[in-house]
Amino acid sequence: xxxxxxxxxxxxxxxxxxxxxxxxxxxxxxxxxxxxxxxxxxxxxxxxxxxxxxxxxxxxxxxxxxxxxxxxxx
Numbered sequence: 001x002x003x004x005x006x007x008x009x010x011x012x013x014x015x016x017x018x019x020x021x022x023x024x025x026x027x028x029x030x031x032x033x034x035x036x037x038x039x040x041x042x043x044x045x046x047x048x049x050x051x052x053x054x055x056x057x058x059x060x061x062x063x064x065x066x067x068x069x070x071x072x073x074x
Contacts, residue, residue, distance in 0.1 A: 023052045
Protein backbone atom coordinates (compact mmCIF):
# COMPACT_ATOMS: atom_id res chain seq x y z
CA UNK A 1 0.00 0.00 0.00
CA UNK A 2 1.55 3.36 -1.01
CA UNK A 3 2.15 6.01 1.59
CA UNK A 4 -0.24 8.93 1.56
CA UNK A 5 1.34 12.30 1.03
CA UNK A 6 0.78 14.93 3.67
CA UNK A 7 0.40 18.47 2.45
CA UNK A 8 3.12 20.64 4.00
CA UNK A 9 1.84 23.81 5.63
CA UNK A 10 4.80 26.19 5.64
CA UNK A 11 3.01 28.57 8.01
CA UNK A 12 3.07 25.93 10.76
CA UNK A 13 6.79 25.16 10.56
CA UNK A 14 9.36 26.34 13.06
CA UNK A 15 12.24 28.64 12.13
CA UNK A 16 14.73 25.79 11.67
CA UNK A 17 12.44 23.91 9.29
CA UNK A 18 11.66 27.09 7.38
CA UNK A 19 15.38 27.62 6.92
CA UNK A 20 15.64 24.20 5.26
CA UNK A 21 12.93 25.12 2.78
CA UNK A 22 14.55 28.52 2.17
CA UNK A 23 17.87 26.85 1.33
CA UNK A 24 16.08 24.30 -0.88
CA UNK A 25 14.55 27.22 -2.80
CA UNK A 26 17.97 28.86 -3.18
CA UNK A 27 19.32 25.62 -4.65
CA UNK A 28 16.36 25.25 -7.00
CA UNK A 29 14.91 22.06 -5.48
CA UNK A 30 11.99 23.58 -3.52
CA UNK A 31 9.34 22.54 -6.04
CA UNK A 32 10.72 19.01 -6.14
CA UNK A 33 10.62 18.78 -2.33
CA UNK A 34 7.06 20.10 -2.22
CA UNK A 35 5.95 17.71 -4.95
CA UNK A 36 7.88 14.54 -4.09
CA UNK A 37 9.20 15.03 -0.55
CA UNK A 38 12.71 15.21 0.88
CA UNK A 39 13.37 11.55 0.02
CA UNK A 40 13.37 12.49 -3.68
CA UNK A 41 16.64 14.41 -3.29
CA UNK A 42 20.05 12.90 -3.88
CA UNK A 43 22.52 12.49 -1.04
CA UNK A 44 24.58 15.28 -2.56
CA UNK A 45 21.60 17.69 -2.61
CA UNK A 46 20.63 16.78 0.94
CA UNK A 47 24.20 17.26 2.16
CA UNK A 48 24.42 20.62 0.42
CA UNK A 49 21.21 21.78 2.11
CA UNK A 50 22.47 20.59 5.50
CA UNK A 51 25.78 22.36 5.03
CA UNK A 52 24.16 25.64 4.02
CA UNK A 53 21.67 25.46 6.89
CA UNK A 54 24.54 24.96 9.35
CA UNK A 55 26.45 27.85 7.79
CA UNK A 56 23.46 30.20 7.98
CA UNK A 57 22.76 29.23 11.59
CA UNK A 58 26.39 29.90 12.51
CA UNK A 59 26.33 33.25 10.73
CA UNK A 60 23.15 34.22 12.60
CA UNK A 61 24.67 33.17 15.92
CA UNK A 62 27.84 35.14 15.21
CA UNK A 63 25.76 38.16 14.22
CA UNK A 64 23.78 37.96 17.47
CA UNK A 65 26.97 37.63 19.52
CA UNK A 66 28.67 40.56 17.80
CA UNK A 67 25.68 42.80 18.48
CA UNK A 68 26.29 42.47 22.22
CA UNK A 69 23.86 39.64 22.82
CA UNK A 70 25.66 36.79 24.54
CA UNK A 71 24.24 33.36 25.26
CA UNK A 72 26.56 32.69 28.21
CA UNK A 73 26.09 33.71 31.85
CA UNK A 74 28.85 36.37 31.77
